[in-house]
Amino acid sequence: MPLIRTLALSLIALILISVSAGAEVREYMLDNGLKVLIIEDHKVPLATFQIWYRIGSREETSGKTGLSHLLEHMMFKGTPKYGSKVFSKIIQRNGGVDNAMTSRDYTMYFQTMSSDRLGLSVELESDRMTNLIMDEKEVLSERDVVKEERRMRYDDDPQNALFEKLIATALMTHPYRRPVIGWMPDISSIRRDDLYRHYKAYYSPDNAFIVIAGDVDPEEILKKIKADFGGINKTTLPDRTITKEPEQRGEKRLYLKKEAEIPSVIMGYHTPSFPHDDSFALDVLSSILSGGKSSRLYRSLIYDKKIAIEAGADYDGMYIDPLLFFFWANAAPEKDINEAEKALQSEINNIRDNPPTEREVQKAKNQIEASFIFSQDSLYRQAMNIGRFEILGGWRLMKDYLDGIRKVTPADVRRVAQKYLTEENRTVGILVPVKSEK
Amino acid sequence: MRSKKWKSTLVSFLLFSICCLPSTEVSALDVKRAVHSNGLTVLHVERHNLPIVIVTLLVKASPLDEAQEKAGLANLTAKLLTEGTNKRKTTEISDETEFIGASLGASVDSDFTAISLSVLKKDVEKGFDLLSDVVLDPIFPEIEISRLKGLIKGGLRQSEEDPSFVAERHFKAAVYGEQPYGRLTRGSTATLDRISREDITRFHSDFYRPGNSIIVVVGDLSEGELSSLIKRFFVGWKPSDHSRKPYEHKSDRTQKTALIDKDITQANIILGHEGIRREDPDYYAASVMNYILGGGGFSSRLMQIVRDEMGLAYSIHSYFSPNKYGGFFGVAVQTKNESANTVISEIIRQMKRISTEPVSEDELRDAKAYLTGSFPRRLETNTKIANFLAAIEFYNLGLNYIEKYPEYINAVTRDDILRAAKKYLDPDRYTLVVVANQSKAAIDIDKKR
Numbered sequence: 096m097p098l099i100r101t102l103a104l105s106l107i108a109l110i111l112i113s114v115s116a117g118a119e120v121r122e123y124m125l126d127n128g129l130k131v132l133i134i135e136d137h138k139v140p141l142a143t144f145q146i147w148y149r150i151g152s153r154e155e156t157s158g159k160t161g162l163s164h165l166l167e168h169m170m171f172k173g174t175p176k177y178g179s180k181v182f183s184k185i186i187q188r189n190g191g192v193d194n195a196m197t198s199r200d201y202t203m204y205f206q207t208m209s210s211d212r213l214g215l216s217v218e219l220e221s222d223r224m225t226n227l228i229m230d231e232k233e234v235l236s237e238r239d240v241v242k243e244e245r246r247m248r249y250d251d252d253p254q255n256a257l258f259e260k261l262i263a264t265a266l267m268t269h270p271y272r273r274p275v276i277g278w279m280p281d282i283s284s285i286r287r288d289d290l291y292r293h294y295k296a297y298y299s300p301d302n303a304f305i306v307i308a309g310d311v312d313p314e315e316i317l318k319k320i321k322a323d324f325g326g327i328n329k330t331t332l333p334d335r336t337i338t339k340e341p342e343q344r345g346e347k348r349l350y351l352k353k354e355a356e357i358p359s360v361i362m363g364y365h366t367p368s369f370p371h372d373d374s375f376a377l378d379v380l381s382s383i384l385s386g387g388k389s390s391r392l393y394r395s396l397i398y399d400k401k402i403a404i405e406a407g408a409d410y411d412g413m414y415i416d417p418l419l420f421f422f423w424a425n426a427a428p429e430k431d432i433n434e435a436e437k438a439l440q441s442e443i444n445n446i447r448d449n450p451p452t453e454r455e456v457q458k459a460k461n462q463i464e465a466s467f468i469f470s471q472d473s474l475y476r477q478a479m480n481i482g483r484f485e486i487l488g489g490w491r492l493m494k495d496y497l498d499g500i501r502k503v504t505p506a507d508v509r510r511v512a513q514k515y516l517t518e519e520n521r522t523v524g525i526l527v528p529v530k531s532e533k
Numbered sequence: 534m535r536s537k538k539w540k541s542t543l544v545s546f547l548l549f550s551i552c553c554l555p556s557t558e559v560s561a562l563d564v565k566r567a568v569h570s571n572g573l574t575v576l577h578v579e580r581h582n583l584p585i586v587i588v589t590l591l592v593k594a595s596p597l598d599e600a601q602e603k604a605g606l607a608n609l610t611a612k613l614l615t616e617g618t619n620k621r622k623t624t625e626i627s628d629e630t631e632f633i634g635a636s637l638g639a640s641v642d643s644d645f646t647a648i649s650l651s652v653l654k655k656d657v658e659k660g661f662d663l664l665s666d667v668v669l670d671p672i673f674p675e676i677e678i679s680r681l682k683g684l685i686k687g688g689l690r691q692s693e694e695d696p697s698f699v700a701e702r703h704f705k706a707a708v709y710g711e712q713p714y715g716r717l718t719r720g721s722t723a724t725l726d727r728i729s730r731e732d733i734t735r736f737h738s739d740f741y742r743p744g745n746s747i748i749v750v751v752g753d754l755s756e757g758e759l760s761s762l763i764k765r766f767f768v769g770w771k772p773s774d775h776s777r778k779p780y781e782h783k784s785d786r787t788q789k790t791a792l793i794d795k796d797i798t799q800a801n802i803i804l805g806h807e808g809i810r811r812e813d814p815d816y817y818a819a820s821v822m823n824y825i826l827g828g829g830g831f832s833s834r835l836m837q838i839v840r841d842e843m844g845l846a847y848s849i850h851s852y853f854s855p856n857k858y859g860g861f862f863g864v865a866v867q868t869k870n871e872s873a874n875t876v877i878s879e880i881i882r883q884m885k886r887i888s889t890e891p892v893s894e895d896e897l898r899d900a901k902a903y904l905t906g907s908f909p910r911r912l913e914t915n916t917k918i919a920n921f922l923a924a925i926e927f928y929n930l931g932l933n934y935i936e937k938y939p940e941y942i943n944a945v946t947r948d949d950i951l952r953a954a955k956k957y958l959d960p961d962r963y964t965l966v967v968v969a970n971q972s973k974a975a976i977d978i979d980k981k982r
């Protein structure tokens with residue numbers, strides 16, 4: 096199920112960052128405010144170049160959702176120097192891969208290729224930071240592409256559709272309630288000028304940072320970065336007041352009727368994000384509930400009761416502002432989704448009433464630590480880990496995260512469960528499958 | 534970009550000029566290969582950059598080895614390995630594995646089963662103990678069999694929610710008919726119901742044998758350490774005379790159409806037909822051709838035209854899925870229901886074009902540069918290396934494949950591509966599957982043929 100895949104991936108990403116394995120990060124700052132973070136790793140002659148812009152759907156306004164994501168697409172549409180649609184061709188011709196992603200908090204562009212070609216990334220990325228053409232006709236065509244992307248990812252995927260609606264219901268005022276890809280009518284209404292304004296407002300060296308991981312000579316690549324990015328001026332960034340989400344005072348419930356095969360339930364509880372003191376215990380809690388086939392939810396809903404074919408919990412604290420702690424289950428065929436919801440609730444009551452065992456907490460810590468170490472084998476993942484912490488306030492927080500996880504006790508886990516997993520704080524979404532009559 | 538070549542003092546094992554003479558030199562992995570007295574093939578690469586060990590144990594067992602009426606047997610057997618052994622209950626297996634932050638699981642594809650272990654170096658003994666226990670000594674308890682069947686059936690049902698899954702299921706069935714490659718590895722509710730515990734234990738005892746298996750170990754482990762682990766945990770694995778029967782794949786190029794109606798916003802289209810075997814010498818010409826047509830991501834013709842120029846899809850790609858005994862070619866795309874006919878016509882136009890006009894020199898050069906230049910990325914992590922070596926051994930590509938691959942690719946000419954396109958693409962006789970809101974998509978079949 097795509098939703099689970101999405102959640103599981105984000106969980107892993109979160110976990111991976113949580114332990115510092117001591118990869119040395121070198122930090123540099125250009126005069127125009129562009130920060131550069133470099134991790135040397137000479138195991139293979141490859142390198143990843145990532146440029147992160149501190150702009151995502153968090154800064155978007157009602158009626159113009161999806162602006163950051165569409166701009167990400169337009170960044171591949173050329174500059175006077177390189178022309179339209181050639182960015183990826185150039186990278187691929189050099190044996191590399193490139194792509195980009197937009198999240199709630201950031202937009203990130205990357206290339207991974209032979210490390211002796213990395214200067215190419217510097218040239219292309221510095222060029223498109225300021226010189227994008229953004230042709231009117233190309234905007235219209237790319238808008239259609241994004242609409243196809245939305246249809247594929249959300250409109251025709253029952254689980255993702257439910258997930259999107261759950262977040263939009265759980266959050267009332269904070270912009271996280273809006274999907275990163277944007278609502279369909281908003282995507283249709285985005286114009287070239289909206290995009291260009293967004294680009295000029297947020298794509299500047301002082302609103303960005305670079306992360307490089309791989310077989311590089313830091314001094315040499317830095318020289319190239321200074322030469323190509325050094326001449327770009329900083330801008331005055333727009334005022335960034337983000338509406339705070341008020342406390343939820345009572346359960347919210349929604350239903351989605353859609354063509355699907357089996358019913359699902361998702362529950363979301365408002366929780367703080369990293370580096371809030373409670374975020375470490377919430378992460379361990381999520382692992383105890385959902386970290387593999389020995390975890391509580393698998394054992395209960397899938398193995399013992401056989402009322403779900405998939406079930407899990409996910410806490411992703413890697414956001415600037417608070418988001419949600421999720422529980423979800425997909426019913427086993429012919430089983431009532433209410434039973435799955437009740438079983439989830441009974442596991443929640445259980446962890447609120449009794450602290451987990453020492454062994455469960457230790458297992459969660461071991462899983463977090465091990466998956467971090469495994470992730471270090473990938474240059475891309477190493478750079479991602481650093482970047483995600485940098486977005487939250489600084490890559491050095493990665494070490495705090497490790498320390499925080501190590502300190503979590505069974506009593507902490509129970510305490511955060513009692514504090515956040517309450518009925519008033521909960522939003523429940525149910526997917527009700529309907530069959531089209533054809 | 535061409536003029537400003539990035540100067541670097543770094544040691545680069547990949548050197549090739551972008552403009553002309555692509556002479557690629559890839560430093561080989563130091564792979565040690567041994568065949569033990571019980572027949573088990575062992576491949577080993579030492580890598581000490583991280584304290585981790587990755588193991589892929591490939592067993593030559595797949596839907597090719599199961600009866601059609603018991604489809605799903607290979608998969609069920611593989612998934613049951615971790616559900617109880619003589620030494621450990623199912624809950625103990627998962628708890629012991631997860632307590633050390635390791636992962637252990639099996640998956641089945643069209644040609645083989647792969648059991649994968651990821652474990653920290655400090656726990657490598659425990660990891661090998663678990664791996665050997667689940668592969669050599671599973672007991673297949675009745676209660677776990679029926680539980681797992683229930684889960685697989687539920688998963689099959691849920692997969693029907695995914696239009697691209699439904700399209701692929703129909704496509705493979707249409708191209709391969711009743712043959713093993715045409716079935717889901719998970720089987721169906723009806724075939725799962727026919728599988729008994731005895732079928733599973735027999736399947737396990739027939740195929741899970743050292744002479745029918747390849748173990749690949751990559752990571753922080755010396756030769757001596759590995760050899761003592763193999764001795765302790767795998768030398769007692771009993772050989773058997775039983776091995777996979779030779780398989781005769783029948784090719785079928787009848788044209789078929791399947792239109793599946795769903796209340797969705799996009800048409801999920803797959804258009805294609807029989808393809809090529811992995812061991813076919815034309816595989817490389819077909820790969821380069823496919824890169825240019827629709828395999829080359831943002832650089833491919835299909836992506837540039839259907840996505841970038843027409844704005845009709847987020848993703849469109851063509852692919853050869855090459856298996857041991859057969860393969861298929863397909864183009865897969867999602868587009869709003871109303872554009873389905875336009876996109877199908879464009880796919881056919883592009884298949885015709887590449888089968889009748891030679892590709893340009895630039896296209897050929899770029900494709901070769903990517904395919905050879907991206908090769909080191911396929912060997913970046915321990916996991917990638919382990920899976921790669923298992924495949925090399927299974928498909929008889931030779932341990933010098935890493936050095937040979939650039940030669941194979943660079944030898945491909947424009948004429949080869951034209952010949953491969955004529956031989957392996959058929960823009961007139963193909964299978965077309967469209968999962969869509971059919972009243973909106975209004976597929977015009979006659980016009981397409």
